[in-house]
Amino acid sequence: MATQAHVIWDDGFTGYNFGLGHPMSPVRLDLTARLCREFGLFEGSDVQVDAPEAATDEVLARIHDEAYIAAVRKASLDPSAPLEQFGLGTEDDPAFVGMHEISARIAEGSRLVAESVWTGSAQHGVNFTGGLHHAMPDRASGFCIYNDAALAIDWLLDNGAKRVVYVDVDAHHGDGVEKMFWNDPRVLTISVHETGAVLFPGTGFPRDLGGPDAEGYAVNLPLPPGVGDGAWLRAFDAVVPALVRSFEPDIMVTQHGADSHFTDPLAHLSISVDAQVIVAQTLHDLSHELCGGRWVALGGGGYEVVGVVPRSWTHLVAIAAHRDISVETEVPQRWLEDVAERFGVQAPPNMGDGTSERGRIWWRSWESGYDPETAIDRAIMAAREASFPLHGLDHWFD
Numbered sequence: 001m002a003t004q005a006h007v008i009w010d011d012g013f014t015g016y017n018f019g020l021g022h023p024m025s026p027v028r029l030d031l032t033a034r035l036c037r038e039f040g041l042f043e044g045s046d047v048q049v050d051a052p053e054a055a056t057d058e059v060l061a062r063i064h065d066e067a068y069i070a071a072v073r074k075a076s077l078d079p080s081a082p083l084e085q086f087g088l089g090t091e092d093d094p095a096f097v098g099m100h101e102i103s104a105r106i107a108e109g110s111r112l113v114a115e116s117v118w119t120g121s122a123q124h125g126v127n128f129t130g131g132l133h134h135a136m137p138d139r140a141s142g143f144c145i146y147n148d149a150a151l152a153i154d155w156l157l158d159n160g161a162k163r164v165v166y167v168d169v170d171a172h173h174g175d176g177v178e179k180m181f182w183n184d185p186r187v188l189t190i191s192v193h194e195t196g197a198v199l200f201p202g203t204g205f206p207r208d209l210g211g212p213d214a215e216g217y218a219v220n221l222p223l224p225p226g227v228g229d230g231a232w233l234r235a236f237d238a239v240v241p242a243l244v245r246s247f248e249p250d251i252m253v254t255q256h257g258a259d260s261h262f263t264d265p266l267a268h269l270s271i272s273v274d275a276q277v278i279v280a281q282t283l284h285d286l287s288h289e290l291c292g293g294r295w296v297a298l299g300g301g302g303y304e305v306v307g308v309v310p311r312s313w314t315h316l317v318a319i320a321a322h323r324d325i326s327v328e329t330e331v332p333q334r335w336l337e338d339v340a341e342r343f344g345v346q347a348p349p350n351m352g353d354g355t356s357e358r359g360r361i362w363w364r365s366w367e368s369g370y371d372p373e374t375a376i377d378r379a380i381m382a383a384r385e386a387s388f389p390l391h392g393l394d395h396w397f398d
């Protein structure tokens with residue numbers, strides 16, 4: 001029988017470390033893995049946990065320029081080398097010793113779980129160390145060195161997948177993945193994010209729809225700052241499922257950046273873990289409805305590294321393992337004590353934020369009517385108006 005969930009992890013992944021003071025602290029990965037272990041999610045015959053070797057340069061070169069890979073290798077040996085034209089040694093992406101190897105391992109992790117899911121050795125795959133969606137073909141960007149999501153999608157296309165959907169719910173626009181498949185109608189990228197008018201990377205607007213051979217195969221749903229659970233769920237539901245259904249994907253790759261959370265220090269959305277779980281469950285359910293459960297789930301951003309990321313991605317692993325954890329479940333005491341001891345902070349006591357009724361959140365569906373007076377509805381309408389007709393969908397009614 002196929003493994004239920006193939007998960008990427010070993011402690012070595014905490015080596016993806018830009019140094020003290022950088023928002024992307026490896027603590028978030030360590031605490032996620034510890035919380036998964038507390039729930040027994042890394043145990044049992046239905047879950048396989050693997051720690052792959054680094055992707056080879058030949059594999060990386062399928063999506064990155066050789067000159068860029070050489071630059072990362074150089075920075076990895078000598079972090080003081082001047083490589084700013086490759087985005088390295090910058091404030092966002094400081095170089096560090098071992099940068100190439102660990103980034104290439106993360107990339108291989110996403111490729112590997114995609115292979116397991118595609119070949120049927122696992123039903124779902126999770127790489128919460130991945131989702132590094134800003135990495136560009138020729139440069140590092142936004143804390144991302146190698147684009148593991150793009151590498152996984154490229155492998156799937158190269159191994160027989162005809163249609164791959166990529167859904168990105170990180171607070172930031174999934175610009176690197178969009179760029180790599182911009183003119184490729186085999187890949188539908190959908191990014192739901194805080195508007196680039198306010199937030200890095202400043203891109204991802206509704207009229208950005210893909211290249212001349214793939215118009216409509218890049219979809220962007222930029223949201224105003226401050227959006228809360230009800231509006232976020234309304235927006236997601238009004239745009240994502242209809243497009244994914246109409247595309248009829250062979251497999252889904254999803255990015256679950258947790259920086260949409262109301263306590264995240266970098267973005268300005270106002271989403272709870274409860275709502276993040278609902279979106280992850282919805283994407284999981286869509287994979288069963290549409291593509292035999294072929295689903296690869298990745299991490300991404302998330303800078304409230306103690307209070308949010310570990311809970312959000314433990315839920316993600318649990319969903320993939322078909323061992324869903326209720327948001328009312330208490331966070332295990334041992335994990336809370338460890339966090340208090342090491343970081344001197346009191347982490348949230350429950351696996352949700354108390355914003356839902358047993359995991360359910362009330363929100364108004366698109367069918368209940370469009371209200372042009374609200375910023376959220378204008379944002380939804382702009383995305384639907386731009387993209388839906390290109391897929392034969394009606395932007396008012398479908």
Ligand SMILES: [Zn+2]
Nearest residue numbers: 284288293322
């Ligand atoms: Zn499933």
Ligand SMILES: [Zn+2]
Nearest residue numbers: 170172259301
């Ligand atoms: Zn982000």
